[in-house]
Amino acid sequence: MSKSHVTTTINGEAAEFLCETQQTLLDVLRDVVGLTGAKEGCASGDCGACSVLIDGTLVCSCLVLGVEAEGKAITTIEGIAQGDHLHPIQQKFLEHAALQCGFCTPGLIVATKALLDENPNPTETEARYWLAGNLCRCTGYDKVIRAVMDAAAVMRGETV
Amino acid sequence: MSSLSYAAPTSVDAAVKLLAGASGLAKVLSGGTDLLVQMRAGRFKPELIVDTKKIPGVIGIREENGAFIIGAGTPGAVVEAHAGLTAAWPGLVEALDLIGSTQVQGRCSLAGNLCNASPAADSVPALYAAAAVAVVVGPNGTREVPVEQIPTGPGRTSLARDEFILEFKLPARPARSSDAYLRFIPRTEMDIAVVGCGISVTLDANGVCTAARCSLGAVAPTVLLVQAMADILVGNKLDADTLAKLDAAAQAAAKPISDKRGTAEYRTKIAGVLARRTAAIAFDRASGKATGKTH
Numbered sequence: 001m002s003k004s005h006v007t008t009t010i011n012g013e014a015a016e017f018l019c020e021t022q023q024t025l026l027d028v029l030r031d032v033v034g035l036t037g038a039k040e041g042c043a044s045g046d047c048g049a050c051s052v053l054i055d056g057t058l059v060c061s062c063l064v065l066g067v068e069a070e071g072k073a074i075t076t077i078e079g080i081a082q083g084d085h086l087h088p089i090q091q092k093f094l095e096h097a098a099l100q101c102g103f104c105t106p107g108l109i110v111a112t113k114a115l116l117d118e119n120p121n122p123t124e125t126e127a128r129y130w131l132a133g134n135l136c137r138c139t140g141y142d143k144v145i146r147a148v149m150d151a152a153a154v155m156r157g158e159t160v
Numbered sequence: 161m162s163s164l165s166y167a168a169p170t171s172v173d174a175a176v177k178l179l180a181g182a183s184g185l186a187k188v189l190s191g192g193t194d195l196l197v198q199m200r201a202g203r204f205k206p207e208l209i210v211d212t213k214k215i216p217g218v219i220g221i222r223e224e225n226g227a228f229i230i231g232a233g234t235p236g237a238v239v240e241a242h243a244g245l246t247a248a249w250p251g252l253v254e255a256l257d258l259i260g261s262t263q264v265q266g267r268c269s270l271a272g273n274l275c276n277a278s279p280a281a282d283s284v285p286a287l288y289a290a291a292a293v294a295v296v297v298g299p300n301g302t303r304e305v306p307v308e309q310i311p312t313g314p315g316r317t318s319l320a321r322d323e324f325i326l327e328f329k330l331p332a333r334p335a336r337s338s339d340a341y342l343r344f345i346p347r348t349e350m351d352i353a354v355v356g357c358g359i360s361v362t363l364d365a366n367g368v369c370t371a372a373r374c375s376l377g378a379v380a381p382t383v384l385l386v387q388a389m390a391d392i393l394v395g396n397k398l399d400a401d402t403l404a405k406l407d408a409a410a411q412a413a414a415k416p417i418s419d420k421r422g423t424a425e426y427r428t429k430i431a432g433v434l435a436r437r438t439a440a441i442a443f444d445r446a447s448g449k450a451t452g453k454t455h
Contacts, residue, residue: 004166043200045260046350060261065209068211111263115262
C-alpha cells in the first residue's frame with residue numbers, strides 16, 4: 001500500500017506530508033511533520049492532551065486520520081503564540097502556575113483558545129464543562145480555571 | 161506493513177461501489193470517535209475505510225415544512241448550534257450533546273452513535289422517541305428505515321455491507337409537542353449511561369397527552385422502544401397516578417445485565433425513576449412551562 005499525499009495548512013502555512021491510512025493526525029504531526037507539542041496521553045480520545053483545531057473546531061488529533069487533514073486548516077499549540085510573544089492564555093497559565101508536569105498543558109491551552117474564540121465571557125461552570133475532556137493529574141484543575149478566567153478577562157480588555 | 165486503504169468519495173454511488181467492491185472488511189467513517197478507538201484496540205481490521213463526509217447531504221441540517229433533515233455525519237457541535245432544531249427537538253439535541261467531551265463533540269455523529277450499536281448510546285433513545293427515520297443508501301437505491309430497526313444487538317446493525325445512512329428525517333411537530341432525554345451516570349460529565357430514557361409527547365390544550373413515544377437505553381442488548389410506557393401516557397395528564405404507572409412500566413420493560421456500571425436490580429429501579437423525570441421535563445416543555453437545557 002502506497003502512502004497518501006496530503007496537502008493541508010498547519011498554523012497558517014501550507015504544508016504537505018505522506019502518511020499511511022492508519023496513522024492518526026497526532027502520529028503525523030509528531031512523527032512526520034515534527035510538531036511535538038500535541039501529546040499522546042491515552043490515544044483513545046479521553047484525555048485531551050492531543051487537542052488541536054481543525055478549521056477552528058476543537059478535536060482530539062488521536063481520533064482523526066492524517067488523511068482527513070486534506071484541504072483543512074490545522075492549528076496546534078505551536079501556532080498559538082505570535083513569534084516570541086506568548087498568547088494571553090499561555091501567559092496566564094504561567095502566572096497562575098496552572099501546570100506542573102506540563103503534559104496536559106498544550107491540550108488545555110488549545111482547548112481554552114477554542115472556548116474563548118467561541119465564548120469570550122464564559123462562566124466558571126461553562127469553562128469547567130468545556131474543559132472536561134482535558135485531564136490533568138497535577139493541578140486539581142483549580143489553577144487552570146483561574147488562569148482561563150483571567151485570560152478571558154485580559155482578552156476582553158478588562159484587565160492586564 | 162499496511163494494507164489499509166482510504167477513500168473519500170464525493171457521491172453516494174461512488175461510496176456504495178467502494179463498499180460493495182471491497183474484498184475484505186470495509187468500514188464507513190463519519191466522525192471516527194468510535195471507529196478509530198476500536199481499530200486501535202484491534203476489534204476491527206478493515207482493509208478499506210470509506211469516509212462519507214464529502215458526500216453531499218452527509219454534513220448539514222435543513223428544515224422542510226417543519227420537518228428536519230440531519231446529515232448522518234453532522235458533528236454534535238454543529239447540531240447543538242442549530243437554533244431551530246434545538247427549539248423543536250431539545251431532547252434529541254441534549255442527548256447528542258451528552259456524548260463525550262467538547263473534543264468528541266467536534267466529530268461525533270448521530271449515524272456513528274446509532275451504527276456503533278451500543279445499548280448505552282446517548283442519542284439513540286432520543287432518536288427512537290423522536291420517530292426518526294434513517295435514509296439508508298445502497299446498491300438498490302434508497303430505503304427509509306425507522307431508526308429502531310437499525311441496531312440488532314451490541315455492535316450489530318441491520319445494514320448490509322454496502323449500505324450506509326445518508327441522513328435522518330425528523331417529522332414535523334404538531335403544536336404542544338416536545339421531548340426530553342435523561343441519563344443516569346455517577347458523575348456529571350464524561351461517562352457512559354447506567355440507564356438512559358427518551359420521551360417525546362404531544363399534548364392537547366388541557367395538558368392531556370395525545371401521542372407519545374418512550375425509550376430506554378442500557379437496560380437490554382439494544383435500546384428499547386417501549387410501547388407500554390407510551391400507552392400509559394396517552395389519554396392522561398402527568399399526575400401522580402400516571403407517573404406511578406409509567407415508573408412500573410419502565411421497570412417491567414427493563415431487562416438489564418449486572419456489570420461494572422450497576423447491578424440489574426439497580427438499573428431496573430433507575431429506569432423507573434428516569435422515566436418519571438424525563439416525562440416531567442417533556443410535558444413541561446410541550447406545555448410551554450419549560451425551555452432550555454436541563455443540564
